[in-house]
Amino acid sequence: MDQEAPLKGQGETSRIARQVTCERCPLRPLPVFRPFEKRELAFVNEFKRGELSVDRGATLLAEGSHSAHLFTVLSGWGFRYKLLADGRRQILNYVLPGDMIGLQGSLMGEMQHSVEALSPMLLCMFERDRLMELYRDHPGLAYDVTWIAAREERMLDENLLSVGRRSALERAAYLLAFIASRAGKVGMNGNGGTDIPITQQHIADTLGLSLVHTNKTIRRLIDRKLVRWGDGGCRLLDVEGLMRLAGWSGLDEGVRPLL
Incomplete structure (x- = not known):
């Protein structure tokens, strides 16, 4: 199976193929994910249609669309967002390996938000029509x-609290520490820090700040040697320092499922 997929974006390529079985999934051995029973693993392997690879900037799911598929991120970065009628964007959350996207459209008939790739991504693709079989059997x-779904609600609660009650500096520190903590759980932290492929516009659209205000806020984090900014995005140098600045105690999830 190898065909073009109908995704939106500027100059991206998208391709469906089957390369990784669920038994050999590179995420499954990570301690953050719960082990499957043999019967469950066999079903998920059949449930999966293949892997979808997309370039940075591709729209994976569009608000108002009807998708025949669910996705689990195998590698790469993305984000979920909504748009106002005049084009203003609110980023709701960031998508990392192990996260599921498209569930909302499967259960509610159409997507209530959009999802865009922040970097090249590889996604496991599942048939939406078999979701009831999963629930039944x-x-x-x-x-x-x-x-x-409950985890996503919890993260949105934390993000709304931050946007509503933290100062601009605390918001930025929380957001970057939050993303870095999630990335560390799935092995995305490199030597010397965590690299996140975001722009200051992404930060502004997440925190509800103007780009000018965001730039001044990021400059204060740079001056404190908590982050470093470059053409490829943001490098986090001191996640614990960001957490202290935000007054955030970190993630407390334990072992979680991987579909």
Whole structure:
């Protein structure tokens, strides 16, 4: 199976193929993910249609669209967002390996937000029509899907609290520490810090700040030697320092499911 996929974006390529079985998934051995029972793993392997690879800037899912598929991120970075009628954008959350996207469209008929790739991404693609089979025959996996939805709600609660009550400096520190903490759980931290492929416009659209205000706020983080900014995005130099500045105690998830 190898065909073009109908994704939107500027000059991106998208291709569906089958290369990685669920038994050999590179994410599954990570300690953050719960192990599957043999029967569950066999079903998920059949549930999966293939892998979808996309370039940076591709729109994976569009608000108002009807998607026949669910996706789990295998590698790369993305973000979820909504647009106002005049084009103003609010970034809702960031998408990392192990995250599921498209569940909302599967259960509510159409997507209520859009998802864009921040970097080249590889996604496991699942048939939406088999979701009821999962709920009927695999209660453990059904619980996992419910847990994933509850986790997303919890993250949005934390993000709304930050946007509503933290100062601009605290908001920026929280956001970067939050993303870095999630990235560390799935092995995306490199030597010397965490590299996040975002622009200051992404930060502004997440925090509800103007680009000028965001630039001044980021400059204060740079002056404190907490982050470094370059053409490829942001390098986090001191995540614990960002957490202290934000007054945030960090993630407390334990082991979580991976579909």
